[in-house]
Amino acid sequence: MTVVVPERERYIDVYRAVALVRVMIYHLAGWAWLSIAFPAMGVMFAVAGSLTARSLQRRPAFDVVAGRLRRLLPPLWLLGAVVVTGMIIVDGGSLGAVVGRWRELIHWIVPVADPPGDVAAGGGSWAENIVAPLWYVRAYLWFVLLSPLLMWAFRRWPVRTLLVPLVVVAAAGTGLVDLEALGAPGDAVRDFATYGACWLLGFAHRTGQLRRLPLAAAVAVAAAAMATGLWWALTHPSEDFGYDLNEIPLAQALWSLGVVLLLLRWAPPMGGVDRVPGLGRLVDFITARAVTLYLWHNPAIDLAWVLCERAGVSAVWAAGLVAAALTLLATMLFGWAEDLAARRPVRLLPGLLRRRAATRRPVGARAIGLVFGRVGLTALAAVVLASWVTAPAADRTPVASDRPWTVSAYLVPWDLDRGLASLPAAAGPLSAVSPVWYTPADDGALVRNDDSPVEPVAARVRALDLDVVPSISNFRSGEWDAELVRRLIGSPALRSAHVSAIAETARDQGWDGIDIDYEALEPADYAAFGVFLNDLAAALHADGRRLTVALPAGTAADRPELARLYRLAGAVVDEVRVMAYDYAWEGSGPGPIAPVDWVEDAVAHVVTYVPRERVVLGLAAHGYDWPDPGSGAEGGGQDLMYADAIAVAEEHGREVQWSNDAQTPWFSYADDDGQVRAVWFEDAPSLAAKLEVAAEQRLGGVFLWRVGGEDPTLWDVLDDAP
Structure with missing residues (x-):
């Protein structure tokens, strides 16, 4: 037959x-x-x-x-x-x-x-x-x-x-x-x-x-x-x-x-x-x-990006090779579940390796058959129905979907006098001020990072009817201390102590909220950082206070790993402050601080993972003065504000130029030693270009880094914003 x-x-x-x-x-x-x-x-x-x-x-x-x-x-x-x-x-x-x-x-x-x-x-x-x-x-x-x-x-x-x-x-x-x-x-x-x-x-x-x-x-x-x-x-x-x-x-x-x-x-x-x-x-x-x-495959991809980031590799092809290897490993470790479900002999790499003769069903096949029999499936259906029937009634209270447009600004203690002098003119468009006051301690407590006064500053801010949302940063001993943050958020005990210290400080001082500015974190820290933000948001919200977090900017092409950070933060905090500046910075060569096309790409990246109304775009008011790379001078750039840049240009008789591509001002000059230097900075027109991006993307607002020495006309630009 x-x-x-x-x-x-x-x-x-x-x-x-x-x-x-x-x-x-x-x-x-x-x-x-x-x-x-x-x-x-x-x-x-x-x-x-x-x-x-x-x-x-x-x-x-x-x-x-x-x-x-x-x-x-x-x-x-x-x-x-x-x-x-x-x-x-x-x-x-x-x-x-x-x-x-x-x-x-x-x-x-x-x-x-x-x-x-x-x-x-x-x-x-x-x-x-x-x-x-x-x-x-x-x-x-x-x-x-x-x-x-x-x-x-x-x-x-x-x-x-x-x-x-x-x-x-x-x-x-x-x-x-x-x-x-x-x-x-x-x-x-x-x-x-x-x-x-x-x-x-x-x-x-x-x-x-x-x-x-x-x-x-x-x-x-x-x-x-x-x-x-x-x-x-x-x-x-x-x-x-x-x-x-x-x-x-x-x-x-x-x-x-x-x-x-x-x-x-x-x-x-x-x-x-x-x-x-x-x-x-x-x-x-x-x-x-x-x-x-x-x-x-998705867990493998996530882990592959983390490993590549730690190795200093950002190419897609490299992450793809690592992800393929990890996915293959996952099939070897967990693929037996498919054989068990199909009630066939377990194979390590079916299809790739030659099949050995096997007639016995795998252990557990009988149990799988019982689960997916009439009694088992009826029980599963009953559990699902019970979850629906016993679910609490949904809250029918309408929630307002439109959030107000917010404008915030940072106030730094090392330039406090100029910052306080700018506040009266800034009070019109501003809704909140974030003094950079605190740093975490090794045990999770908060310490002041400067001996400048707190109460007089807070009183002047409140007198202008502005909220006080102090910023906590991990900048200490002249560098961003990522290891300190890693210890605090990685240990449940230290994380709890740190959250309690922040919430108690905000409560005791009567702050309207807290801003977190923890920088230089590795992708491997993002998950724990998300848990920390979740816990802190719950503690602050219980007292009617808000939580904002300053996060780095990057495009989907050059910083794809930020997607995870954006998603975790955007799920729990009230404002994700995207630091869309320092494209060129003091450690780089001369160039625009915030070229508008890069800002557009960075915003497109973040709004993919964060609700638009929670995204607050960072605007720069500063710039850098670099030695020209071709001049033979050594050393990095020097931070300066708009007022300082204009003073340098006037002192050396230089006319400020405008970059049409970057939509920012710049100029070059020769210092007293004859060395050529380049200055790129931000003014009101360059800020207006980025403000258009925020408006077109329907973001929740903008923030300024920082008050004190900024272009005084930028407050008129911000006052006309949505």
């Missing part, structure tokens, strides 16, 4: 492998053009839809759903066990906090909603970036649960069923339907609307309807959908992400529909893949470990 084995659809394996690799590259580099070059998520949903439809043609619906969940959930549970345990240990959480949030943490077991990325109310965990890609797991789960119903409808009304998600995404994209108002359910509806047509095309592929569609008709429909999607993206870019299709659902739905239609209708044999040495094995490996690769 001859057994006929169905021809393997190799192109399905190749499509899925290419899509998964493309997803990894996108999460590593963030290149928006990748979504146009290959809409990976649409392809992945189409492949999954096709395979699900094939199962529904052969087995009862319950068995199909149970089998799909069995393949998906155990690997997720393993990730959740590692991540939640890590959040408890690293973020200073407790078992009680976990139990108290069981209604949310249950989504690590049954992800009908996005699993939480923190164990402390208010967020701020290092795990939030790990959790972000899990929206796909949640969407896949809902597609699987709905597939029996979708298949029933598709068999009766194929075209109309296919059009339903497109109609929904079009209604949302044109503003006829507000999915945001639905909250978390709105996310599920949006994902169904965006990728539902791709899932249903998988059904059409499996039922043979695509094969019966004339190729010319398929190409015409695909071209129309792709052209419309591209037109929509170009005319409706995302406010935060530009032309990235992942952030433009209607464009993503149409473009993905067109590409998927062409790929599934084409269905090439792909036999040549296995004839290329190693390529076929790589595709087999990705296919066998698809869930593990998707779940663990």
